[in-house]
Amino acid sequence: MKTVSLTIDGKRVKAHEGEKVLWAALDNGIYVPNLCTLRDNSEPSAACRLCFVEVEGKKQPVPACTETIEQGMVVNTKGPGALRLARTALELLLASHPVDCAHCPSSGSCELQKIAAHLGVKLKTRRFRKLLRELLVDSSSPVFIYDPNKCVLCGRCVWVCRERLGIGVLGFAHRGFERVVTTFGDGPIAESKCRDCGECVVACPTGALTFKDKQGTVKSAHKERVETETTQ
Amino acid sequence: MKITDLQSVLPAFQGIKSRAESQWRELRDGGKPVIMVGAATCGRAAGALEVLRAIKDELKKQRLDCPVVEVGCMGHCYAEPIVTISKPGYPPICYGYVNPVIAERLISEFILGDDPCLEFVLGALEENDLVPSFSDFPRAKFEKKVILKNCGHIDPEQVEHYIANGGYAALVKALQMQPEEIIDEVKSSGLRGRGGAGFPTGQKWEICRNAGGRPKYIICNGDEGDPGAFMDRAILESDPHSVLEGMIIAGYAIGARYGYIYVRAEYPLAVHRARLALRQAKKLNLLGKNILGSDFSFDIKLFQGSGAFVCGEETALIASLEGEPGIPHYRPPYPATNGLYGKPTLINNVKTLSSIRYIIQKGAEWFASVGTERSKGTAVFALAGKVVNTGLVEVPMGTTLRQVIFDVGSGIQGGKRFKAVQIGGPSGGCLPESALDLPIDFDSLTDAGAMMGSGGMIVLDEDDCMVEIARYFLEFTQRESCGKCTFCRLGTKQMLEVLDEITKGKGKIEDLDMLSWLAEDIKAGSFCGLGKTAPNPVLSTMSYFRDEYEAHIKEGRCPALMCRELIAYYIIPEKCERSCDACVGTCTVEAISANKKRIKVIDQEKCVKCGTCLDACPPQYNAVVKLSPPSQVPASK
Ligand SMILES: Cc1cc2nc3c(=O)[nH]c(=O)nc-3n(C[C@H](O)[C@H](O)[C@H](O)COP(=O)(O)O)c2cc1C
Ligand code: SF4
Ligand code: FES
Numbered sequence: 001m002k003t004v005s006l007t008i009d010g011k012r013v014k015a016h017e018g019e020k021v022l023w024a025a026l027d028n029g030i031y032v033p034n035l036c037t038l039r040d041n042s043e044p045s046a047a048c049r050l051c052f053v054e055v056e057g058k059k060q061p062v063p064a065c066t067e068t069i070e071q072g073m074v075v076n077t078k079g080p081g082a083l084r085l086a087r088t089a090l091e092l093l094l095a096s097h098p099v100d101c102a103h104c105p106s107s108g109s110c111e112l113q114k115i116a117a118h119l120g121v122k123l124k125t126r127r128f129r130k131l132l133r134e135l136l137v138d139s140s141s142p143v144f145i146y147d148p149n150k151c152v153l154c155g156r157c158v159w160v161c162r163e164r165l166g167i168g169v170l171g172f173a174h175r176g177f178e179r180v181v182t183t184f185g186d187g188p189i190a191e192s193k194c195r196d197c198g199e200c201v202v203a204c205p206t207g208a209l210t211f212k213d214k215q216g217t218v219k220s221a222h223k224e225r226v227e228t229e230t231t232q
Numbered sequence: 233m234k235i236t237d238l239q240s241v242l243p244a245f246q247g248i249k250s251r252a253e254s255q256w257r258e259l260r261d262g263g264k265p266v267i268m269v270g271a272a273t274c275g276r277a278a279g280a281l282e283v284l285r286a287i288k289d290e291l292k293k294q295r296l297d298c299p300v301v302e303v304g305c306m307g308h309c310y311a312e313p314i315v316t317i318s319k320p321g322y323p324p325i326c327y328g329y330v331n332p333v334i335a336e337r338l339i340s341e342f343i344l345g346d347d348p349c350l351e352f353v354l355g356a357l358e359e360n361d362l363v364p365s366f367s368d369f370p371r372a373k374f375e376k377k378v379i380l381k382n383c384g385h386i387d388p389e390q391v392e393h394y395i396a397n398g399g400y401a402a403l404v405k406a407l408q409m410q411p412e413e414i415i416d417e418v419k420s421s422g423l424r425g426r427g428g429a430g431f432p433t434g435q436k437w438e439i440c441r442n443a444g445g446r447p448k449y450i451i452c453n454g455d456e457g458d459p460g461a462f463m464d465r466a467i468l469e470s471d472p473h474s475v476l477e478g479m480i481i482a483g484y485a486i487g488a489r490y491g492y493i494y495v496r497a498e499y500p501l502a503v504h505r506a507r508l509a510l511r512q513a514k515k516l517n518l519l520g521k522n523i524l525g526s527d528f529s530f531d532i533k534l535f536q537g538s539g540a541f542v543c544g545e546e547t548a549l550i551a552s553l554e555g556e557p558g559i560p561h562y563r564p565p566y567p568a569t570n571g572l573y574g575k576p577t578l579i580n581n582v583k584t585l586s587s588i589r590y591i592i593q594k595g596a597e598w599f600a601s602v603g604t605e606r607s608k609g610t611a612v613f614a615l616a617g618k619v620v621n622t623g624l625v626e627v628p629m630g631t632t633l634r635q636v637i638f639d640v641g642s643g644i645q646g647g648k649r650f651k652a653v654q655i656g657g658p659s660g661g662c663l664p665e666s667a668l669d670l671p672i673d674f675d676s677l678t679d680a681g682a683m684m685g686s687g688g689m690i691v692l693d694e695d696d697c698m699v700e701i702a703r704y705f706l707e708f709t710q711r712e713s714c715g716k717c718t719f720c721r722l723g724t725k726q727m728l729e730v731l732d733e734i735t736k737g738k739g740k741i742e743d744l745d746m747l748s749w750l751a752e753d754i755k756a757g758s759f760c761g762l763g764k765t766a767p768n769p770v771l772s773t774m775s776y777f778r779d780e781y782e783a784h785i786k787e788g789r790c791p792a793l794m795c796r797e798l799i800a801y802y803i804i805p806e807k808c809e810r811s812c813d814a815c816v817g818t819c820t821v822e823a824i825s826a827n828k829k830r831i832k833v834i835d836q837e838k839c840v841k842c843g844t845c846l847d848a849c850p851p852q853y854n855a856v857v858k859l860s861p862p863s864q865v866p867a868s869k
Contacts, residue, residue: 046562049718049757060756066562081756088753092722127746129729131722153715172557172715175540177725179715 006073015069020044022051022064025077032077033086033115035205036154037065040164045155049089050115054079061085087119093152094121095128097206104150106207112152135180140190144201144211148180151208157181157200169194181208240525245404248516249395256396264298265319265343270312270384272305272469273501274462274623278312279331286332287315290339298343304470306384309623311354314384317342325363328354357385371621371640376602378610379586380626383470388505391512394473400518402589406481407526414485414592415441421596422608423588427453427544427581428659428685429761430607430674436568436578441486443569443576450483450491451553451572451579454506455537455544457496458657459708460616461688464582466624468495468502471586472509476532478585480519481592483530486578491532494549496539507534541658541712545760546571546579548714559714560760581686583612603629607673611684617654617691618645625689627672634668637691648693651792652776654701656685658709659765661772662698681772683765697794698777699784703731705769713762720763723754727770734781736797737788737861744781747774788861796841800862803845805831807855815845815856836865 002017008025015024023039025032036048044065052061056074061082064075076082094112101107101123116123135148155172158181162168169192173182183192201209259266267287271280287300306314311328317338318324325348327338334352341347348362356365366372386393394400406414419434440448452475456464468475479491493510495503510532513519521529535553542548543558550572552558571577587609591599600608607629613636615625620642627636633653637643644650652662661682663670670676674684692701706728715721727750730743751767758764774781783789790798803815803824810830823838824845832855834845846856859865 044562045716046759047716047718049759052757085753085757088723088750089718089757092718092726095726096722128726131725131729152718153721172559174715175542176710176713176715177721179721 004069004071006069006071006075008075009077017069019069020065021053021055021062021067021069021073021075024069025053025064025075030077031118032064033090033118034065035111035115035152036156038156038159038203041159045159048093048152048154050086052082052085052089053077054082083119087121090115090119090121091125091127094123094125096131096133097152098132098149099123104207105210106150106204110207111205131177133177138189139212140188141194141196142190142212143196143198144209146189147208147210148182149208150206151181152206153179153181154205155181156203156205157209160199160203165197165199167193167195170200241404241407244517244524245400248518249401252392252395255390255392259299259301260318262299263320265317267298267300267343268303268316268318268385269300270304270306270314270316271302272384272466273499274305274309274466275312275314276501278309280313282332283313283315283330283335286335287339290336291343294339294344296339296343301387302389303386304383304388305466305624307380307466307624307626308354308621310621314354316357316384319343319348322348323360323362323365324357326354326357326366327352371642374627374631374635374639375625376610376628377626378590378602379467379474379583380470380612380624382474383466383624386471388470388472389508391473391509391516394471398593399473399589400477402592403477403480403518404524406484406592407524407528409592411441411485411487414481417596418485418588418591419596421591421599422603422606423584423591423599424607424674425581426583426587426612426686428656428683430684433580433584436580437482437486439566440488440568440576440578445569445575447489448487448575449572449577450479450486450488450532451546451549451567451577452479452491452493452582452585453544453546453549453579454493454495454499454502454582455541455549456499456582456686457539457541457544457712458659458686458688459705460614460654460690461657461686462614463612463624463687465499465502466614467582467586468493468499468506472502472506473513474586474589475506475582476509476513476519478580478588479532480513480523480530481588482578482580482585484528486576488578489530491530492553492572493532493534494537494543494553495534497536498539503534503536510534540714541708542714542760542762545762548760549579550577557714559716560762562759583687604671604673604676606675611672611687613687613689615641615689615691617689618648618693618696619643619691620645629673630671632669632671633663636672636689637668641691644691644693648695650691651694651696652692652698652701652773654682654690654692654705654769655688656683656768657688658705658712659683659761659768660685660688661768662692662701662776663772664776666776681768681775683768695792695794697735697790697792698773698780699731699735699790700792700794702770702773703728703735706731706766709762709766713766717757717759717763719754719757720759720766723750723757724763724766726750727754727767731770734784735790735795737784737795739781739785741782741785743785744774744778788863790860793858793860795860798862799841799858799860800836800865801834801839801841801843801845802857802859802865803832803834803849804855804857807853808832809850809853809855812850812853814848814850818844818848820844836862 003014005014013028033050051064053064054076138146158170313330315330316326356363359365423433424430547561548558567577613625710724713720808831816824823835849856
């Protein structure tokens with residue numbers, strides 16, 4: 001496969017032709033915040049809007065997960081326009097998130113925390129109204145707990161369960177602010193065709209899906225996987 | 233897809249055409265009066281079906297045998313139900329505001345007798361010495377009917393009417409042209425997509441024609457979901473074959489095999505008429521295998537959408553057609569190269585497609601002779617709100633807003649003052665008086681902070697609060713947002729929260745800054761056009777009507793007296809008539825009582841601000857008023 005060379009944050013890097021800027025950056029040790037994309041998903045969902053970068057010659061910041069690299073491209077992941085959009089997006093997510101880190105099993109491995117640190121954003125945002133939804137927690141599964149209040153709707157679990165595993169327990173429902181990840185017919189997970197494999201938990205970047213057995217081996221696998229996926 | 237035998241197309245059509253023409257002639261010149269009733273959704277809502285029944289009953293009673301035809305919408309929706317009578321010896325006369333009683337009189341006095349009932353006349357369709365014709369109306373100077381030409385003048389359920397009025401001749405002509413020639417013609421006409429964004433149609437066709445992959449598809453976008461808009465519905469209900477003809481020509485030009493008409497299920501009459509039109513076209517071999525004996529085969533299916541606004545966005549629409557949730561997908565690739573089932577797909581708006589036949593038939597030059605430098609042809613608007621003549625309007629691009637609202641629309645209802653015009657629906661903006669002389673085209677409206685959108689035009693007067701209007705539209709987009717991306721799902725919700733507070737008098741002046749920068753971020757950061765344009769109603773009202781926002785925040789005052797929490801109802805003692813009790817009984821919460829002098833007083837604690845007392849107070853007293861802020865109410869003695 002042909003390689004293409006480009007500059008990201010002043011660093012000359014190489015990547016495969018056709019690659020998206022996001023992966024080119026991550027593969028070369030340059031972190032760009034991202035939540036909604038997985039490498040093996042060929043169509044970026046481009047939903048979280050955290051991965052904005054600036055590209056020389058383009059008037060507006062673009063999402064790194066949808067922008068295809070080009071020979072000689074000059075990318076700036078720290079441009080003021082890109083950071084402004086990423087920070088607003090993150091703060092919007094945090095304003096509708098409980099931010100109850102002290103009691104959350106995912107604290108420490110949570111990507112929201114990581115992105116907030118990267119962008120220099122406080123977890124308790126002041127710019128927005130706190131808009132929570134008070135949804136019911138589903139602990140029916142023998143393996144994991146689903147707390148939709150902590151979900152950022154990145155869609156990773158939906159994609160993994162449906163496309164990677166071909167099971168399709170989880171999906172999106174409702175529109176606008178009411179949008180949620182849920183089972184078909186909104187029933188408890190234990191009553192769905194869930195096979196308890198826990199891959200969705202591994203994929204979840206926040207504390208929305210957590211293993212019941214917190215000390216178990218699976219949990220540490222979770223952390224490892226998250227780290228390799230996002231910082232590679 | 234070359235036409236191998238040009239000769240075969242013409243004779244096949246000649247037969248169809250002469251049969252249609254003789255049927256039309258029989259109707260028009262059959263020596264009998266012809267009665268046409270406007271029975272599109274707008275007419276039906278006003279009672280057209282009752283009028284139709286009254287006409288038929290009366291004809292039967294009088295033992296009269298004359299054809300009664302259901303036609304579509306003429307555009308004069310303010311005067312529905314509308315009945316047109318063409319009686320030999322008279323010009324075709326159009327009657328407005330008809331009810332069953334008037335309908336009976338028209339039959340007994342005009343059809344049976346010879347009194348054309350001038351008191352009910354709206355106008356004549358032709359110039360004559362008896363009644364003023366529509367062409368004498370001042371508005372006629374500004375209107376130019378191209379794609380609305382047939383609407384209200386033919387029976388949309390009879391393909392013969394369409395053919396006799398020149399229908400499908402463009403298809404026959406197109407089938408004798410090379411596909412590239414057709415695309416060139418559409419390109420040089422300057423036609424831009426009428427779905428809102430104004431993308432050059434010919435260019436889209438060319439990209440789709442040159443794209444690899446088979447089969448190719450054509451989609452007609454009839455999702456039309458903006459509040460106040462009904463242009464596409466009216467066209468599908470009044471002249472469905474014009475849309476079909478455009479689709480078939482497009483299919484031939486780009487080499488497509490299949491087409492879909494995407495109509496929202498809430499438009500049952502449009503669905504019914506489009507379906508019927510498909511069956512008729514198929515029967516005449518204007519659709520289907522080897523159209524009119526040519527090498528070209530094309531089929532169209534109708535798909536009923538679930539009625540989500542976001543499904544009008546092309547990638548969401550395609551997902552919905554594929555049976556997936558109607559959520560926008562990432563572009564590029566664009567549908568023109570990778571659309572339905574991953575195949576090249578041309579997606580055009582109803583009005584875009586119904587313009588095609590005129591371009592092919594009359595030529596690109598003719599089409600381009602109307603309009604402005606960069607926006608050619610006509611613009612169709614659904615004129616609604618506080619304007620006198622609500623309805624469908626078609627004017628050349630470049631007509632000013634003032635001409636549309638005041639000359640065509642006859643100005644503001646009830647002699648009130650114009651305040652703003654909302655154009656482009658939830659994606660558009662509100663333009664003030666100072667923008668009225670703006671020539672309408674795609675670019676001028678965008679520059680002014682509004683948008684052509686698909687053609688909704690809502691006129692607002694002094695009683696409309698601009699903050700509330702912005703809040704209303706944002707509530708709509710927030711509800712209709714698919715919820716996929718962060719800015720649109722959560723950003724518009726935050727904005728809505730703030731607007732809610734402002735309309736309730738709980739806003740802070742810093743909130744205005746927050747609204748502006750968040751709006752900019754939502755526009756720059758959203759995934760699809762819905763989010764990218766959602767802040768427009770807020771931004772445009774904040775830039776043109778900032779004083780109203782400030783009055784709400786700083787003084788707790790709603791200048792238009794519309795925001796319920798910021799007004800109070802008050803009975804002016806000097807105006808209240810001692811002997812009158814009209815308001816007392818109408819108040820549902822018994823908040824009104826009479827004092828010792830028999831002057832009525834509203835208990836502000838009990839009042840729920842429903843406003844019935846204001847309506848109940850007889851006009852000769854006019855004692856009930858709205859005050860804002862509520863502290864304006866004098867303390868009771
Ligand atoms: C939220 C949203 C809603 C839309 N709704 C419609 C619609 O109801 N009808 C329509 O023709 N185009 C609509 N569009 C535009 C379509 O995506 C597309 O641009 C259009 O159908 C192309 O046709 P045209 O080139 O003939 O305008 C919408 C776009 C967005 C972003
Ligand atoms: S902008 Fe709104 S409608 Fe469009 S993808 Fe994002 S959430 Fe959905
Ligand atoms: S990772 Fe690019 S938008 Fe979510």
